[in-house]
Amino acid sequence: MKAQDFVAKYIERFPESDQREALLHLRRNMHFFGEWIYALRLNTGGMISDATDARQVIIEIECAAGDRLTGTPPTASRFDESCPDCGHKHVDDKRCNFPYAAGRECACERKVSA
Numbered sequence: 001m002k003a004q005d006f007v008a009k010y011i012e013r014f015p016e017s018d019q020r021e022a023l024l025h026l027r028r029n030m031h032f033f034g035e036w037i038y039a040l041r042l043n044t045g046g047m048i049s050d051a052t053d054a055r056q057v058i059i060e061i062e063c064a065a066g067d068r069l070t071g072t073p074p075t076a077s078r079f080d081e082s083c084p085d086c087g088h089k090h091v092d093d094k095r096c097n098f099p100y101a102a103g104r105e106c107a108c109e110r111k112v113s114a
Helices: 003-011 016-036 051-070
Strands: none
Touching: 003 016
16 A cells, blocks of 8 residues: 555545545654654564564554543553564464464464463
């Protein structure tokens, strides 16, 4: 998906009367995100090194924003199941098997609580 496709998909969620404001917010937020992308770290402490990590850090930002909105303190337990080696939530306690890319799975074999 190219940037233009992403923007089109994003604004279709809004009524036509709100699309300009939505685009201004998106532009401002993406600029801010772009300025800080290199400083961001996953909750596990790891750096963003691929699309899977980028997706995870975006989910973590979404959760942190939700915590701020509801006034609840951040809870580390939400991410306690993440493997400290690969950063994924393991499917079972023997092998990660986290799906990524076309038909590929993470082969991390660190034993973590599932």
